[in-house]
Amino acid sequence: MVVIVRMVLRRVALLVPLTLGIVLFxxxxxxxxxxDPAAAYFMGGNPTQExxxxFREENGLNDPLAVRYVAFLGDLARGDMGTSVLGxxxxxxxxxxxxxxxMxxxxxxxxxGVGLALVFGVLAAIYRDRLPDQAIRVVSLTGVAAPSFWIALLMIQYLAVELGWFPTGGYTNPADSLTGWLETMAMxxxxxxxxxxxALTRIVRTAVVEELDRDYVRTAVGSGLPPVVVVGRNVxxxxxINPLTVLGLRVGYLLGGAVVIExxxxxxxxxxxxxxxVRNGDPAVVQGVVLTTALGFVVINLVIDILYLLVNPRLRSAD
Known part of the structure; x- marks a missing residue:
């Protein structure tokens, strides 16, 4: 446990320069x-040059770049991301x-995504080179090539417009109606x-196939343990371990894809x-959203990194 805590603290410490770098970027x-924040503030008002x-003088926009950056860091430390120029x-x-x-x-x-990848990846590995494996590989290759926005448009057309199973859009707060929330969030x-x-299904399949070929699996099955127990407990x-290393990158894809899906x-x-x-020319909001999304990506990757340490005893012992 001491080793795990030391490694976690080390990774948390690395977040400080990384976070400062993201903020600076x-x-x-x-x-x-x-x-121009000043022009955006007076949008539609036809302001004079004076x-x-x-406005630039009152808001420190004429200060040197380093001074503005230090002021920006101070505002962020207080939870102040600025003011929207529109509302x-x-x-x-x-x-x-x-x-x-x-979120x-x-x-x-x-x-x-992880649940589907585990189910179909394990099935494909167990039935490798047979019909279920071949079918799953074809479907997974198709899924990798299909962008999320295209899938979303198809679902709206067939499941919402033609069949009427789900609403075409909008959001219901789960506090108001859990059923309505599920209906609006399902597609x-x-x-x-x-x-x-x-993408994860192919990685899980490869990792499970490699484990199934190891000697300890053959020994466990030969000793009379049910294959389901061997796969679930050990394999x-x-x-x-390998899928977890890729999962952090996929979280970034999810955060980026959420922009289009929303x-x-x-x-x-x-x-x-x-x-x-962006459409209304509101730089403070754009900056706040980008910064929050980037920092969220960093935090989620830290969590996945910690999970990787927990499931990889060889890495812990080698440290």
């Missing part, structure tokens, strides 16, 4: 973009309203998860918030 991208200069709302409040829905969609897609979660499930645990299904999450901010 996002800050510089927004600083050198073509969007009004624009007064004059705090960006942190807008992000706090949109983030829970994006719901991301983790629903992640859970569904977005499935559309987001299928490409991830298809699957050892085979999960727009297609009209879900008021981070994706829709950013698309609306």
């Amino acid at each position: 996002v800050f510089l991208v927004m600083e050198f973009s073509d969007t 009004q624009l200069e007064n 004059r709302e705090q960006v942190a409040d807008q992000v706090g309203t949109a983030l829970p829905l994006t 719901q969609l991301t983790f629903l897609g992640l859970g569904l 977005p979660a499935v559309a987001l998860s299928l490409p991830v499930a298809a 699957l645990r050892n085979a999960l 727009t297609i299904f009209n879900l008021p999450g981070m994706g829709k918030l950013m698309i609306d901010a």
Whole structure:
């Protein structure tokens, strides 16, 4: 346990320079973009040059770049991401309203994708080179080639418009109706998860096949243990090490795909918030959404890294 805690603390410590680097990158991208915060603030108001200069002076936009960056870090430390130039709302409040829905969609897609990958990956490995394995490989290759937005459009056309099984879009809060929440989140979660499930299925299959060929599996089966027990207790645990290393990258795909999926299904999450901010020229909101999404990706990868340590005893003992 001491070894695990030491390794976790080491990885947490690495987050400090990584987080500062992300904040600096996002800050510089927004600083050198073509969007003028002063012009965006007076959008549609036909301001004079004097009004624009007064706004820049009052908000520190004329200060040196290093001074603005230090002020930006100080604001972030206090939880201040700036103010939206349109609704004059705090960006942190807008992000706090949109983030829970994006997290719901991301983790629903992640859970569904991992569950499907485990089931079909193990089945394909057990029936390797036979009909179930060949069918699963064909379906997984198709799923990898099919983008999530295309799957979403097909689902809307056939499951929502033609069959009427699900609503075409919108969002129902689970506190208001759990059934309504499931109906509005089902198609977005499935559309987001299928490409991830298809990619992970191939990785799980390969890892399980390698474990099934090891001597300890033949010994356990030869000693009379049921194959289901051997696969569930030993093979699957050892085979999960390689898929976990890939899962962190797939979380980034899920977060990026959620932007498109939320727009297609009209879900008021981070994706829709950013698309609306870009369309309306609201730089503070764009900066807040990008920064929150990037830091969320880092935190989720830290969690997956810790899980990797827990399921890989060889790595722990080698440290």
